[in-house]
Amino acid sequence: MQRIGVFVCHCGSNIAATVDVKKVVEMMKKEPGVCHAEDYPYMCSEAGQMKILEAVKEHHLTGVVVCSCSPRMHEATFRKAAERAGLNPYMVEIANIREHCSWIHKDMEEATEKAVILARAAVAKVNLNTPLQAGESRVTKRALVIGGGIAGIQTAIDIADAGYEVDIVEKTPSIGGRMSQLDKTFPTLDCSACILTPKMVEAAAHEKINIYTYSEVDKVTGFVGDFTVDIRKKARSVNSDKCTGCGVCQEKCPSKKSLNEFNRGLNTRSAIYTPFAQAIPNVPVIDRDACIKFKTGKCGVCEKVCQAGAIDYAQQDEIITEKYGAIVVATGFDTIKLDNYDEYAYNQSKDVITSLELERIMNAAGPTKGHLERLSDGKAPKEMVFIQCVGSRCSDNRGKSYCSKICCMYTAKHAMLIRDKYPDVNVTVFYIDVRTPGKNFDEFYRRAVEEYGVNYVKGQVGKVAPLPNGKLLVQGSDLLDNKQILKEADMVVLATAIEPEASVRKIATMLTASIDTNNFLTEAHPKLRPVESPTAGVFLSGVCQGPKDIPETVAQAGAAAVKAIGLLAKDKLTTNPCTAKPDELLCNGCSQCANVCPYGAITYLDKEVNDHGIRETRRIAQVNSALCQGCGACTVTCPSGAMDLQGFSNRQIIAEVDAICR
């Protein structure tokens, strides 16, 4: 029988308020195997851990049960404490009497009774614990960054500066991402390209960084330290080595009708194109759906005019398989579709645009060469209206329930830039609350109001209706003056909600990274581990984890890089010792378990076995504990119970069930 010590934590008042900790200690003293029980206000504190150390020494404890908060919080803390006391760290079990008991029950008697039962289950489990040694697995000193926007670039540069190889996989023909589509950035009003392109060049020139553009991740297998990734390099139909980036092919290409995604479809581009001038790599891509050569077999102008002979119609997709130690997701975002918001007439009038479209209109390389004009008739607008929170903060299922965080700042930026460049244009912003927290942000917003006379109206817009005279009737409310406002505007800009890049769900499934219903990747802990995914070895950088602006994205990109570097710096990783273990004498060799193992950790061996005197060679399952992640699928398909899971063995779970149902 084990010698078990039970430590009941008050967690200040979090537990002690609704669970009678003294009674739990008293009840635990009577449990079989428990030879020491005590309570302490803060078990996770240094003093609390000392209690464990002293008790282990004094009572020669062989097992420890801590009744406290969730094991996801402090299991590691208490295991380290036990280790310091010379006890095997896997002889520690946690009874979650906070999140699963004291916080959700009001009646003291009921909560205490439940706490005792949960503690009893933990004691029953620790009674059957066996000391385990964490194994080791190797670390491939190479990182993969999925997504080539500012988040991906910054993460890649930081990892590469630490001396590790980094591959960036970018879906579009050039890195740069959403930021490359912006004109100016807040709060400093720097030109977006001016601060982004140097980073892009730095990434491209960095000898440790290898960039795959116009490529996607096809398959991911393996786990932390040992990922194997298939990258699909889609056929550009242009040979990157030969191409000099002269751009002649783009001028001469006769097919000019396809929508220019980079300019949000506001103008068109040729079939062979680079997304924008400063594209890196500056190698065009042939859009095979628009290219006359691919559709009809005729044409071939680009091949003729290309002195470098770089055009290669026969180029096929290429699958590159690489091994990585860490993977950083930096897939970025897009604005939501506005089809369910017909009250803003976005689909009816060309003069109702989203803020991202306004960025392109104001950008010198944009569809209007930087002139602010109406897309319907090209005239300069006199009255401009900005509408905030379009699709954000909506708990009806049309839009997104969260606040997209960046719209208040970029709308203030737009308003300020327009008032500065075109002083005669009146700008009105309909808002619910202006949210500009942080350094120099509110001052930035106040400058827009005070210096540039932007007219902020507290109240949403109910309807935008195109008028026969080509203007737009904006019907809004002014809650402070309690007036309904009917304004004729020349242009209406919608501060549209943002959502993660659609393809992130496929990537999350491949990485087994958890993802929430809004398609944002779930972080390991919202406060304490914001840049890591619960899946070890996967890190989150940028808006794929939640709405954020460029300063935060760059900060988080750096953080994700440091986490990845922390992982790559290790030569060995301690692996989870709770892996499957077959019992040689009972194994039928029927390979049911191998069929369900997601990691291919089970192999078979004809082995000489002495089964109580019968000596024969048998087909025995072998588990590679470096590959096994301890899911337990094999233990259930094994009819005879030969395959068992260390740390969560059949008898342990049965003991917990018994303790609970007693």
Next chain:
Amino acid sequence: MSHRNYAEKIKEISGVNPYKCMKCGKCSATCPSYSEMDIKPHQFVSYVQSGEIEALAASKSLWKCLSCFACVERCPRDVKPGKLIDAARQLVVRERGGDYLSADEIPALLDEELPQQLLVSAFRRYKR
């Protein structure tokens, strides 16, 4: 009408939780008869939330609301102000003793083509 139970009753009839309102003003922005109303649609919600049912019941807005439900359709938080005003109107209509249509007012409102049936139903509804 004491505050508490009538506010509760309105919430119960309309099934609306006024606390979900984020004061964005979109309902007032959308309301076609906004200018006719003394208490505006976004104020229905705050009046019910603070329990000021007398002011709401006595207000002209009860009868100006066309029940076009544009506010219900466009409210981003599913607060349905139109349903709230409907519930308030139900309470007033059910209120005994309230007399909203006196016989001597009829000649002023009368119009030749007015069908007899309309007068009867108006009296039945608004005259207690």
Next chain:
Amino acid sequence: MPLNENEFRPKIVAFCCNWCSYAGADLAGSSRLSYPADVKIIKVPCSCRVNPMFILRAFEKGADGVILCGCHPGDCHYSTGNYYARRRMTLLFSMLEYLGIEKGRTRVEWVSAAEGVKFSQTMNEFVETIRSLGKNVRLGDLRCKN
């Protein structure tokens, strides 16, 4: 609700997978979303770790209801665990129903780490169902009873 003796107090065992539903239960806890104290949670690495023997063992030892929570299909930390659990539990529950055991006593629910509200709602619903079904008699030991 305080303990009064006559009221039937169901015993319910909830197997929660460590990566999603256990975290969902934690979130329900930290958001103070209450559900009856009759539900006790056992942490398993994955929903595919739960063996039908554990479920029958719970019923044998007097449980009135058993619920298995796991990650949403596609979100499993071990990529395929919950798919196997889904098939096993479908067949097991169908067999128990075939034996005449009330269908409501067993349930599977996919709860992600972000769905604290769903976790507490599921537990409240499940306890309500079990209360309406009453004490588990059919899977207990009948010999000394009738």
Next chain:
Amino acid sequence: MQELVTRAKELLKDGTVTRVLGWKNGDLSYNPEPAFFETEEALSDFVYNGFCGANLSKYMIEASKKEGKTLVFLKPCDSYSFNQLLKEHRVDREKAYIIGVGCKGKLDIEAIKKQGIKGIETIKGAEMTDACDTLEISTIYGDKTVSYDDVMLSRCYSCKGKEHVIFDEQMLESRDTATKGRFDEVEAIEKMSPEEKFEFFRKELSKCIRCNACRNVCPACSCRKCVFDSNKFDSAQKANVDTFQENMFHIIRAFHVAGRCTDCGECSRVCPQGIPLHLFNRKFIKDINEFYGDYVAGEDIDAEAPLTHFEFTDREPNEERG
């Protein structure tokens, strides 16, 4: 039957096989039992008639470990079991020389007795050479006749068909005996109310005396050490202490063979208490076919077994049926 014996003798004499696995007469004329024959003389006791219901595949697990090849006679339904054991690496194909014997439906002595026939001495008309339509039974109370098709084993009424899925040779013709739907009984039970279902299975399973005959005869249920005999699960039970353990043993046994059971019906045949154990296995087979597409265990070695495979679009456990 004589051709089987002569063929067996040839194979023994020319050394292709070192032993023959077949049946020999038991203590009564209607209960032949599986037997190994090492020499040609011993083969004189060999018998194959309407009563040889035993499925010999399971014996091949031990036979595969012995030196030299074993000649085994497999009926069509037995060959599925052999294939399933092959899929699970429990038998060695090289160590087995398989003769697929024909089958005209196997007889159930309990069914004969239920016809009120007692004191049976000899039964004629069950040989493979007979027409197999009537049986002449001489008893101490005089001779009786009964129609062959009325007294067959319940599994033969929903026979899986007469082709062998694995064999080296085939001998003797078969007679198709399938008259009832395979899942009629299961569907009948499913239509009962929960109370009736519970009563039905309580009545049946309360008869169980845990003699483990069903486990010992089932080819799919051949673990080296059964979970009910080991301390792996704290579920070692020699006897059913309470009614729960009666249910538990049969539910878990059915679950362990789910997706592997070839529906050979041996468990019901050998149960001394006459419990219709195949109803459990057929329920799982019916569910698997309904939820995950038709699957016949033992038909194709490389097929994905239902419980070690999945589809992304599988149904949810709590979904309403149908």
